[in-house]
Amino acid sequence: MKKILKNIGCWLDDRGGFSDLLKPLTTHLVPPESTWNYVWGSATLFCFILQVITGIALGFLYQPSVDVAYQSLQYIENQAFMGSFIRGLHNWGASGMVFLMGMHMIRVYLNAAYKYPREMSWITGVVLMVITIVMAFTGQLLRWDNNGVWSAIVAAEQMGRIPLIGDSLAYFLLGGDTIGGETLNRFFAMHVFLFPALLFSFVGYHLYLVFRNGISEPPKVGRLVNPKTYKKWYEDMLIKKGVPFFPDAIWRDAVFSAFVLIVIVCLAWFIGAPELSSKPDLTNVNSNPKPDWYFTWIFALFALMPREIESYVMFLGPLLGGVLLFSIPFLSNKGERSPLRRPWAIAGVVFIILSISSLWYVGIQEPWSPRFNAKPLSEYTTVPDASTEIKKGIELFNTVGCIYCHRIGNQGGIRGPELTNVQNRLTKDQMIIRIVNGAENMPAYGGSLSKDELEAIVVFLSSKEKQSN
């Protein structure tokens, strides 16, 4: 019996060539010092595999149709066995993929692994980054709740800022000139067929390049990359000191991927995927579309940019960013690799991380958004012993929308300045001028408030000891 099995095994290997296929893995040599800093790329790949598997699982449960997609999501979330967990895995797998891809990219940039002869690895990496972002965004839309529908419109609007072909691109993206029967199918086809196919091809090529050019050795201060001699030096180094990729290097990838898996499983189990908002309905204007966390900083950028240049930035920003990323290996493909000798590289990375983090931080707070649900001020407790006129002012403060953007005590929005002690900063006349004429970020109320109403609000604002309920 044992002999028969062995014979079958030998036949399969002889005719199927499995050993020959896997042999390069065991004989492929890598620099001995490629240790824990080299796990980011493989962990990103692991997330991709997780996404493929959980994506197929969701594909069995999801209905990609405008009229019932939302119901099938409800089914996945509330009724399907483990459905909510699978959705959670897919959601956190996407987050993991975006995050680890970022880490991988930062690592490669700081160690200048994009220099000769690995320029194409960087270029395909940038392509993979773009595809990953597209996947993240299209996936967010497939949630097809009110948030998803309005996100599709926001994406189309951004396309609209591209000169000449903007409108065509926007309507092409939406599948028609309004959101309609084709919109969801398009995003589904892109998310499930088109971009995964591209992703597979580019991941395959990206990996092939790793094998072809070898893993970049950890940089050492003063050891310069010289395109004329590098390849020979690298090969000699491998022959002298190299260790086989399997298992000397890959075990760390396995350990780290397992760690990533555990983290994602925990997040999926204990936190889960974002809650579904109300059903998709373009006539429901009480919707506040917000992107997933990895786009929150762009969301913040759109709110904070000076509006005179914003339309141009929306179009030129991604364009210039893309050109810059693609040109990095051409700007410097030789010389020093160590980050210790490339202070500007470190400065650049720190600058980008700080910018994105601070935008992210304000993006979560959304100070620019009017707080439609701000708790109204009480007529009785806001100002002690309030006169009738002050009470009228308080009521108007609630009803004409002052409270959406201005705080008294700890109630109200934070778009405009806090008004608890505005009486110390502005005279009555100054307040009137401001309210009537508005400002860059405040509407003028001159047209909608009567003289009495204006007076009542100003009397209220001038009163001392204003407080929240």
Next chain:
Amino acid sequence: MSCDCEEQKTTDSKLEAVNRRSFLTKITIAIGGFIGTVLAFPLITAMLDPVTRKKDTSWRNVGGLIDFEEGKTKMVSFENASPYKWSGEIAYSAAYVRREENNKLTAFSVNCAHLGCPVRWEEKPELFMCPCHGGVYYKDGSRAAGPPPRGLHTYPIRIVNNQVEIETQAIPITNI
């Protein structure tokens, strides 16, 4: 002599083989290109279907003139032009209709001119406010505050036999 002939022959046949090979290379590339074009055709036509599909605009009734008070703004909803059979509720768009004196009607798109989020009509201060990035518009649709580069987009609107009709339009896209 015979030797020379033989050599001559070999060179000839070599030359022939090279010519043949370069011809076969060219024809294979050409055929490959042809196959690729044929295969790309269904992909591209399917992707462009919503763009090439026949589109009309149509006038939709959104209520009688008496439903709209003078000096007031009211939200209405209407079916988009030529929806698909399976579109369901997503085929409906909303607009804000404002009636001024002398039966002057204006229909504003609910899409913020900044990035398309739905603006809300705030009755008392007579402002449209956008939840996304804080865009604000006056009752006449002009920009009041925040990031929008222009005022609200409008729909064509008309009164026929005391009925108010809105002409369906594409989702307004703001350009540079």
